[in-house]
Amino acid sequence: MAELIPDFTPVNLLTGFLGSGKTTLLQRLLADDDFADCAVLINEFGEVGLDHHLLERIDDTMVLLQSGCLCCTIRGELSDAIKDLHEKRARGEVPAFRRLVIESTGLADPFPILSTIHSDPVLKHHFRLGNVITTVDAVNILAQLALQEESVKQIAVSDRLILTKTDLADAETVVHALERIRAINPAAPLWRGAEEKVPAWALISFDDSQITASHIGVFDEKRGHSHDHGHHHHDKNRHDAHIRAFALTFDQALDWTAFGIWLTMLLNRHGNDILRVKGILDVMGSEVPVAVHGVQHLVHPPVHMSAWPDEKRQSRIVFIVRGLDPMQIERSLRAFSGLGEMTPARVA
Amino acid sequence: MCALCGVLGGSDHWTDSAARPGVFTRNTDSFSRRRERMLRVTQANHILKHFGMSLSDWQGASYLLSTVTGKTEIVDNLTHLWVEAEKLSGRVCDPLDTGLIERMERLHG
Numbered sequence: 001m002a003e004l005i006p007d008f009t010p011v012n013l014l015t016g017f018l019g020s021g022k023t024t025l026l027q028r029l030l031a032d033d034d035f036a037d038c039a040v041l042i043n044e045f046g047e048v049g050l051d052h053h054l055l056e057r058i059d060d061t062m063v064l065l066q067s068g069c070l071c072c073t074i075r076g077e078l079s080d081a082i083k084d085l086h087e088k089r090a091r092g093e094v095p096a097f098r099r100l101v102i103e104s105t106g107l108a109d110p111f112p113i114l115s116t117i118h119s120d121p122v123l124k125h126h127f128r129l130g131n132v133i134t135t136v137d138a139v140n141i142l143a144q145l146a147l148q149e150e151s152v153k154q155i156a157v158s159d160r161l162i163l164t165k166t167d168l169a170d171a172e173t174v175v176h177a178l179e180r181i182r183a184i185n186p187a188a189p190l191w192r193g194a195e196e197k198v199p200a201w202a203l204i205s206f207d208d209s210q211i212t213a214s215h216i217g218v219f220d221e222k223r224g225h226s227h228d229h230g231h232h233h234h235d236k237n238r239h240d241a242h243i244r245a246f247a248l249t250f251d252q253a254l255d256w257t258a259f260g261i262w263l264t265m266l267l268n269r270h271g272n273d274i275l276r277v278k279g280i281l282d283v284m285g286s287e288v289p290v291a292v293h294g295v296q297h298l299v300h301p302p303v304h305m306s307a308w309p310d311e312k313r314q315s316r317i318v319f320i321v322r323g324l325d326p327m328q329i330e331r332s333l334r335a336f337s338g339l340g341e342m343t344p345a346r347v348a
Numbered sequence: 349m350c351a352l353c354g355v356l357g358g359s360d361h362w363t364d365s366a367a368r369p370g371v372f373t374r375n376t377d378s379f380s381r382r383r384e385r386m387l388r389v390t391q392a393n394h395i396l397k398h399f400g401m402s403l404s405d406w407q408g409a410s411y412l413l414s415t416v417t418g419k420t421e422i423v424d425n426l427t428h429l430w431v432e433a434e435k436l437s438g439r440v441c442d443p444l445d446t447g448l449i450e451r452m453e454r455l456h457g
Contacts, residue, residue: 257387260363260426261395265443268430297427299362328444335449338456339391 005089008128011082011100011117012204016135017144017151018106021164021193025135026103032200039085039097041078078102078113079120086126099204100127109150110157111296118298129300133203134158135193138169138177145180152243155184156275156320157295160191160203167194186245187278187318242323243275248330250315253284255340262336263292263299266329271297273324279317280305284340292317361425363388382408392429394455398448399437403429 016022029035088094104113110132117129134154137144144151155161161181166174181190191198259281267274277294289308293300319329364384385405392403396413404412406422413432414420421432433441442448 256363257384257391261388261391262443264363264426265395265430265441268427268434269440269442270444301362324444328446328449332443332449335452336395336443338452339394341456 005096006098007126009086009098009100009126010130010204011102011127012130013110013113013132014101014103014135015108015110015113015132015154015158016106016162016164017137017140017148017154019140020106020135020137021162022103022106022135025133025162025164025193025198026101028198029101029200029203034200034204035099035101037095037098039094039100041081041085041100041102078116079123082117082123082127086123099130107148107150110154111298114157114295115298118300131159131204132157133160133162135162135164136177136181138163138166138174141177142173142180145184152184153275155181156243158185158188161185161188162191162193162198164193166192183245184243185276185320243320244322244326245276245318245320246326247316247318248279248326248333249317250282250334250337252337253282254315254337256281256283256285256290258336258339259283259333261339262333263294266332267294267297267299270321270324273322274319275322276320277317279315280309281315281317282313289313361427363426388426392426394452395441395448396433398451399433399439399441401433401437 014022014026026040030038030040082100085094085097085100089096102113104110114129114132117123117127134157136155141151145155163174163177163181169177178190189202191202263277274294274296277292277299279293280289280291283290286304289305291303291305319326321329364381385408389403389405389411396402400416402414402416403423404414406412411423411429412420413423413429413436415436419436421436423429423432430441
């Protein structure tokens with residue numbers, strides 16, 4: 001059995017606001033071969049019992065967290081539940097699952113969940129973060145974004161988006177919903193759940209914190225007006241009013257040491273307002289690009305990509321920020337990048 | 349502990365290498381690990397000077413962060429550094445601060 005268990009079991013967070021169709025999606029996914037050998041964690045809160053009964057496949061590898069919202073009990077119960085699953089798997093008491101899906105409550109801030117997997121002293125040696133999958137309710141998302149900050153974060157940190165209930169909304173509402181979603185998260189692949197079959201494999205592909213060429217490509221096309229994201233919305237009471245996404249490109253190779261100093265310093269001071277950093281870097285001394293991926297204060301281990309996504313060898317970094325000035329971030333990174341040039345001992 | 353480089357265990361901070369396949373592995377050997385730490389200290393000091401502080405390597409395992417008056421803290425990694433730097437100096441260490449950016453721009457022309 002041991003050889004069946006991956007060194008680092010991927011963990012996918014399935015999130016989305018109340019009533020956005022998380023459980024329906026999960027039911028569908030669990031029936032798919034790509035989600036075979038998958039354990040599921042669900043937490044109880046409000047909709048709970050419902051979730052519990054709706055899910056058809058409740059077996060030994062499903063754990064129901066009893067004590068409420070994941071984001072409140074994160075350090076204890078979620079961590080304990082995953083460790084418990086891990087131990088039972090090691091002892092052969094549950095099937096050797098190769099993937100773990102956590103379905104959060106609709107009201108949960110996704111960051112503490114991601115942080116637990118990433119930082120728990122035991123979990124980080126056995127599990128790794130996979131894609132965050134977010135369901136978005138086309139009918140209600142505009143109201144939710146205005147009222148609930150969690151819904152903004154759920155979209156911002158998402159790697160895969162599923163727009164649900166598009167069959168229940170008129171075309172104009174769907175267009176507005178898409179505009180808002182893309183202003184918050186311009187790069188994550190998106191499917192319309194009601195109109196197209198969501199391919200299970202695509203939700204979990206490239207989930208090793210990798211960045212596909214298409215992610216960056218999609219964003220680059222929008223770069224001309226990317227700095228304007230967020231300026232369209234003047235209602236200061238909206239939770240998403242100050243969220244903006246933008247991309248920076250650098251033609252000169254970046255100094256890894258300087259970049260690390262800059263990003264750690266930036267996240268220390270502004271981590272709460274940097275919902276997402278994702279990019280491919282042309283790093284001095286490296287022939288292949290390095291992918292970096294961060295969510296608020298949490299930065300994934302950088303990954304060497306196998307090749308450049310296209311003929312352009314340049315660093316491209318996408319930021320999703322709240323209330324920060326993109327121009328100042330760019331100016332700061334350029335200024336810090338000069339640190340490498342001031343280091344005579346640099347050996348490429 | 350590595351007998352040659354004196355590094356106890358390994359840091360799993362994202363700016364360091366990590367022992368899992370595919371992860372950024374610039375510092376797999378002790379020489380490059382040491383060199384990277386030296387570069388980090390040198391570069392961080394250009395910034396910390398702005399706040400009246402300095403950084404030094406401690407045994408290849410941690411860093412010592414000191415103020416000009418001698419207050420000193422041990423820090424583990426770059427994330428920890430900025431938390432302690434703000435505590436020790438009582439100042440906000442903000443890379444988006446225009447004064448700091450202008451200083452950096454002047455430094456490298």
